[in-house]
Amino acid sequence: MAPVKRRVFQTRKQMAVELAKYAADLSTKFCKERGIFTVVLSGGDLISWLRKLLEAPYIDSVEWSKWHIFWVDERVCGWDDADSNYKLAYDGFLSKVPIPAENIYAIDNGLGAEGNAELAAERYEECLKQKVYQNIIRTYKSSGFPQFDLQLLGMGPDGHMASLFPGHDQINEKVKWVTHITDSPKPPAKRITFTLPVINCASYNVMAVCDKEQADSAAAALTHTKDLPAGRLTADVEVVWFLDQAAASKLPHSWCSIL
Numbered sequence: 001m002a003p004v005k006r007r008v009f010q011t012r013k014q015m016a017v018e019l020a021k022y023a024a025d026l027s028t029k030f031c032k033e034r035g036i037f038t039v040v041l042s043g044g045d046l047i048s049w050l051r052k053l054l055e056a057p058y059i060d061s062v063e064w065s066k067w068h069i070f071w072v073d074e075r076v077c078g079w080d081d082a083d084s085n086y087k088l089a090y091d092g093f094l095s096k097v098p099i100p101a102e103n104i105y106a107i108d109n110g111l112g113a114e115g116n117a118e119l120a121a122e123r124y125e126e127c128l129k130q131k132v133y134q135n136i137i138r139t140y141k142s143s144g145f146p147q148f149d150l151q152l153l154g155m156g157p158d159g160h161m162a163s164l165f166p167g168h169d170q171i172n173e174k175v176k177w178v179t180h181i182t183d184s185p186k187p188p189a190k191r192i193t194f195t196l197p198v199i200n201c202a203s204y205n206v207m208a209v210c211d212k213e214q215a216d217s218a219a220a221a222l223t224h225t226k227d228l229p230a231g232r233l234t235a236d237v238e239v240v241w242f243l244d245q246a247a248a249s250k251l252p253h254s255w256c257s258i259l
Ligand SMILES: O=C1O[C@H](COP(=O)(O)O)[C@@H](O)[C@H](O)[C@H]1O
Pocket: 042, 043, 044, 045, 046, 073, 074, 075, 085, 153, 154, 155, 156, 157, 160, 161, 162, 163, 186
């Protein structure tokens, strides 16, 4: 199993600086090895932690044209809806970097606007399968599951990651790549989400968590004292939790050498 690393930062700014460096280093590695870098985004606070990628040196040094962008979860709504994870990422990140529009794979806008969660999930899974067929996404060993290069995740105060919520059945899905939920405890109710096997096949998984509201769940997930979706996070190569001091405040003291 991939090692689970923890990096605790004194300030959010330091966390954003290190997160940008981590993503840029992996971009260099995968662009050199494959000529492609597949990146999975989530919604929530994550987008604001990526802001240092928009500055020097990365804005000029990163090979943005080789990035391919996917979403680990999406709210079932149109692209211009305030709830849309695509809109959040576009406004705060994607509109500011030269990633070709054809390399950005959002939920189907029409199905999102219609509120058709089941079909939107099926359509997104088809999109992933097409990108596997085109050799843009790799597959994980013989499993056939897609393997993304870097997945950037966040965790809610209840321990959910992507749109896999504690006590909801989606976390147990073993076959589908993308599933849906119509009664999400966090609004909006309708969402689509990568399933756990897909999330855990990624080469590198980052979990970025700030704020004291997340401290109890971060500790429970990392010590496995509660069965939380975020506690099931693994990866092929490594998982790194990026935490600010507040989010790390309930972790065992010996774990928290602050960077
Ligand atoms: O609803 C969602 O919440 C999680 C966590 O968001 P955060 O603001 O607490 O970091 C997010 O990762 C997910 O993509 C989003 O749909």
